[in-house]
Amino acid sequence: METITFDQLSLSDELMQAIGDSGYTAPSPIQAQAIPAILAGHDIIGQAQTGTGKTAAFGIPLLEAIDASDKHVQAIVMCPTRELALQVCTELRKLAKYKKGLFLLPVYGGESIENQIKDIKRGVSVIVGTPGRIIDHLNRKTLKLDKVKMVVLDEADEMLNMGFVEDIETILSHMPKERQTVFFSATMPKPILELTKRYQTNPKIVKIEKTSLTVSNIEQFYYEVRSGEKMEYVLRILEINNFKLALVFSNTKRMVDEIVEKLNVQGHKALGIHGDLSQSQRNNVMRKFRAGDVKVLVATDVAARGIDVDDVDAVINYDLPMDDEYYVHRIGRTGRAGREGKSFTLVASREMRSLRDLMHYTKANIAKGEMPSGKELAKLKLKKLQDKLTQIIESSDLKKHLWMIEEWELEGLDMKPLMAALLKLQVGDLSERKEERKDRDKDRDREPKDRFDRNSKNDKGKDRDRRDSDKPKRRDRKSSGNMVRLFINLGKNHKVRTGDILGSITANSGLNGNDIGEIDVRDKFSYVEVPADEVNNVLGAMMGNQIKGKEVNIEVAK
Ligand code: AMP
Numbered sequence: 001m002e003t004i005t006f007d008q009l010s011l012s013d014e015l016m017q018a019i020g021d022s023g024y025t026a027p028s029p030i031q032a033q034a035i036p037a038i039l040a041g042h043d044i045i046g047q048a049q050t051g052t053g054k055t056a057a058f059g060i061p062l063l064e065a066i067d068a069s070d071k072h073v074q075a076i077v078m079c080p081t082r083e084l085a086l087q088v089c090t091e092l093r094k095l096a097k098y099k100k101g102l103f104l105l106p107v108y109g110g111e112s113i114e115n116q117i118k119d120i121k122r123g124v125s126v127i128v129g130t131p132g133r134i135i136d137h138l139n140r141k142t143l144k145l146d147k148v149k150m151v152v153l154d155e156a157d158e159m160l161n162m163g164f165v166e167d168i169e170t171i172l173s174h175m176p177k178e179r180q181t182v183f184f185s186a187t188m189p190k191p192i193l194e195l196t197k198r199y200q201t202n203p204k205i206v207k208i209e210k211t212s213l214t215v216s217n218i219e220q221f222y223y224e225v226r227s228g229e230k231m232e233y234v235l236r237i238l239e240i241n242n243f244k245l246a247l248v249f250s251n252t253k254r255m256v257d258e259i260v261e262k263l264n265v266q267g268h269k270a271l272g273i274h275g276d277l278s279q280s281q282r283n284n285v286m287r288k289f290r291a292g293d294v295k296v297l298v299a300t301d302v303a304a305r306g307i308d309v310d311d312v313d314a315v316i317n318y319d320l321p322m323d324d325e326y327y328v329h330r331i332g333r334t335g336r337a338g339r340e341g342k343s344f345t346l347v348a349s350r351e352m353r354s355l356r357d358l359m360h361y362t363k364a365n366i367a368k369g370e371m372p373s374g375k376e377l378a379k380l381k382l383k384k385l386q387d388k389l390t391q392i393i394e395s396s397d398l399k400k401h402l403w404m405i406e407e408w409e410l411e412g413l414d415m416k417p418l419m420a421a422l423l424k425l426q427v428g429d430l431s432e433r434k435e436e437r438k439d440r441d442k443d444r445d446r447e448p449k450d451r452f453d454r455n456s457k458n459d460k461g462k463d464r465d466r467r468d469s470d471k472p473k474r475r476d477r478k479s480s481g482n483m484v485r486l487f488i489n490l491g492k493n494h495k496v497r498t499g500d501i502l503g504s505i506t507a508n509s510g511l512n513g514n515d516i517g518e519i520d521v522r523d524k525f526s527y528v529e530v531p532a533d534e535v536n537n538v539l540g541a542m543m544g545n546q547i548k549g550k551e552v553n554i555e556v557a558k
Contacts, residue, residue, distance in 0.1 A: 004032045009039070014098035015060055022094060023252030025275045026302045028053035028322035033206045035061050038182060043200040047207035049186035050155075051354040053322050055091045058152045058182050062126070063095055065150055065180075068102040071123030072147035076175075078131055078168065080158040082108035088154060089128040102126070107143075109133045117142045131159065131167035138174055145174040156185040156192050165191070172199055186357075208323055218335040221369035222345040222355060228545055230346050231262050232507045234316055236371060237344050238268055238296065240380060243313035245289065248298040249330050251319040258540070259298045259318060265510035265537075270296035273303045301326045310336045317345040320354055324361045344369060385426055483517045483529040486538065489553040491525045500547050501528055509534065509541040527557055 005026055006019055027035060030048040037044055038061035048054040062075050077092075079085040089106040096102050105119050107129030113136060120127075120143055127134070127143070137143035151172065153159065159168060172181075181200045185192055196203055225233050234248060248263075248270075250256050256272040263270035271285045271294045282303070288294040290309055299307065301321065312334045321327045327345075335341030345366060347355045359366055372380065392398075409415065490496045498519045505528065506513055517529025530538045535556065542554045 009035050009060075011035075011060065012064060015064060015095065017098045018095045019056075019060075021097075023254035024053075024056075025253055025300045028057070029208045029325065030054055030206065030323070031057040031060070033208075034058065037204045037206060038062070038180070039064060041180060043180060043203040044182045045188070045196055045200070045203045045205045046182070046184040047186070047188055047205070048184060049354060049357055051320055051322070051351060052208070054184050055088050055154075056095065058154070058184060059088075059092045059095050062150055062152065062182075063092065063099060063102070066099070066102055066125045068099050068125065070125070070147075073120075073124060073127055073143065073145060074147055075126045075150040075152070076134070076145065076148055076171075077126070077128040077152040077154055078134065078159065078164075078171065079128065079154045080130070080162050080164065082106075082110060082130055084155060085128050085130055092126065092128065096126075104128060107133050107137065109136075113137075113140075113142075131164040131171060134171055135167050138171065145171070146176060148175040148179055150180040150182065151175060152182040152184065154184050156183045156195070157187045157189060160189075160191050160195075165195070168195070208325065217339070218331055218341040218343055220331065220343045220345070220364055220366040222347050222366050223369045223371060224349055224352065225346050226348070226546075228504045228507050228547070230318055231259070231510075233344075233346055233371065234259065234263070234318060235266055235268075236377060237314075237316055238263075239377065240372060241314065241342070242384070243295070245292065245309065245312045246296050246314045246316060247304070247307070247312050247330075247333050248296060248316045248318055249304065249321070250298065250300060251322055253300060255318065256298045256300055262508075262510050262541070263296055263298070268296050269294050270298055272298045273307075274300045275302055277303070301330070304330070304333065307333055309333075311339065312336070312341070314342040314344065317343065320345065320347055320351050320358070324358050327358055327364070328362055381426075382423075385423075482532040484532045484535050485527050485529050485557040486535070487555050487557040488526045488528060488542075488547075490547055490550050491522045493523050494550050495548050496526065496550070497521060501526060504545060504547050504552075505530070505538060505542060508545060509538045511538065 006016065006024070009027065011019070026032075030046060030052045034044055034046050034054075034057040038058065044058075046054060046057060048057065058077075062077070066074050077085075077088055079088055085106050085108050089104055092104050096104060103119075103122070103124045104126040105116070105124040105128070107116055107127050109130060109132055113133075116133075116137070117140075120137070134143065138145070153168065159165075181203075183192065183196055183200070183203070223233055238246060248259055250259060253274040253276055256274045260270045260272040271288060273282055273285050277285065285294070285297070286307070286309075289297045297307070298318075315331050315334045317327070317330060321330060331341070331343040334343060345355070355366070358364065405415075408418070488501065498521055501519050501521070502513060502516060505511060505516060511530070511534060515531055515534065518527070519529075520527040539554055539556075542552050545552045
């Protein structure tokens with residue numbers, strides 16, 4: 001594993017600050033190799049696929065090369081699709097946020113060319129675009145590339161597959177010969193090598209050697225999840241399996257802190273370990289984990305290097321690792337000293353290709369995991385509780401507790417509801433997760449009368465409530481508690497419904513469905529009420545997430 005840090009790369013303060021904001025702990029292996037080489041002025045052939053941090057690998061040195069006061073186009077990144085162009089541009093903008101006056105523009109078909117022309121006229125330093133639209137601009141003479149210092153071909157193999165080779169050559173011919181040319185490609189077929197021969201000078205090849213996995217005593221699973229569901233999966237994995245010690249890996253410090261917080265909210269004793277901790281803090285965390293005072297340790301790859309604990313039962317990969325080699329290191333933290341271990345990797349649908357590559361390169365056999373349904377999980381939890389209670393009855397002295405119960409009985413307390421309340425204390429949170437809610441809603445739909453008779457005072461009210469089964473309970477809550485109304489930038493026009501907002505907030509914030517007040521979905525935006533003391537939790541948990549594929553912007557409603 002690479003041991004280089006961002007500090008060692010001699011980057012500008014502006015870039016270091018932006019990298020710090022992104023929460024990246026250390027350069028990924030492709031970054032560790034590509035950044036110094038590009039900074040030194042070399043042409044590069046980078047062999048890396050999506051998910052390895054390749055965008056920042058060329059993006060960081062590219063941004064370092066730009067003079068923000070010069071309003072000519074100084075760098076151009078070519079991408080095969082508009083989606084990738086947008087994604088790359090977004091990532092570069094994040095990295096460039098402290099380079100004042102530096103403008104980046106995505107340029108692709110399907111968008112008004114007039115608007116792009118206006119933007120280019122205002123002065124753009126970096127163009128990120130698809131070859132077709134860049135050619136359009138060159139033909140119209142609305143884009144000049146004679147001051148370009150660096151050109152990047154991202155996913156070059158894809159661009160060739162899509163038949164862009166002539167366009168690429170035309171675009172390259174508009175640039176000065178004295179420039180840096182960077183190729184990134186997941187594969188290196190012959191036509192790419194021919195292109196590099198013609199357009200690059202002494203290119204350095206940057207790629208990551210793959211190691212194959214030799215861990216037969218680790219059972220490996222993956223779950224295909226939506227991004228908002230990851231935390232729910234972690235919780236379920238922990239709840240089903242009853243691990244003595246488990247490790248959760250994430251790619252960023254910020255995410256480590258978030259996971260730790262959410263785990264603790266759900267009653268799992270967890271601590272995090274990442275590069276921001278001092279050595280003594282790290283020792284402290286490790287001592288607690290080793291002693292079993294903390295059951296779950298959440299770590300970044302770099303911080304995990306010192307983790308030498310033998311009885312870790314499982315490793316959960318909250319994110320796919322930045323490099324296949326990290327995967328091998330991560331899961332190797334379990335199944336040590338001849339023990340059996342399990343690993344669980346959470347994969348977003350768009351990352352399935354990366355997972356297949358990972359399996360191919362590491363020769364790992366990662367099986368698709370089956371997550372028990374909400375109901376099955378509730379049953380499991382109840383069974384576990386039953387076993388624990390039996391054990392306590394058999395092994396403890398409960399005399400004083402029994403006196404208490406007798407006193408309650410004398411006071412006339414009914415034991416059944418009391419037991420039910422105790423049960424709710426133990427498993428109540430579980431029964432409010434997404435699937436149970438769905439099941440419960442189904443039951444509710446089947447027996448609407450039962451539910452609404454209790455809430456409504458007259459038949460008119462009952463009809464109104466039936467039209468929107470979530471609402472009566474929410475209104476009651478609003479009037480009973482101290483609720484704050486939040487604004488969300490998504491509404492009906494984004495195909496977002498009440499259930500999507502409720503589901504996303506409960507899954508990400510650790511709140512129960514019952515905690516959330518009225519949800520008012522309008523055309524362009526929505527309002528949702530949450531308890532006043534949970535506002536920060538919800539804002540932190542939801543900001544930047546996606547609902548129905550759209551990025552969430554959330555703030556306290558004005
Ligand atoms: P890419 O391979 O460029 O598609 O990047 C995959 C993901 O990794 C993106 O979400 C990046 O924001 C993230 N990323 C890039 N560099 C790092 C890093 N050094 N540490 C953690 N995450 C990173």
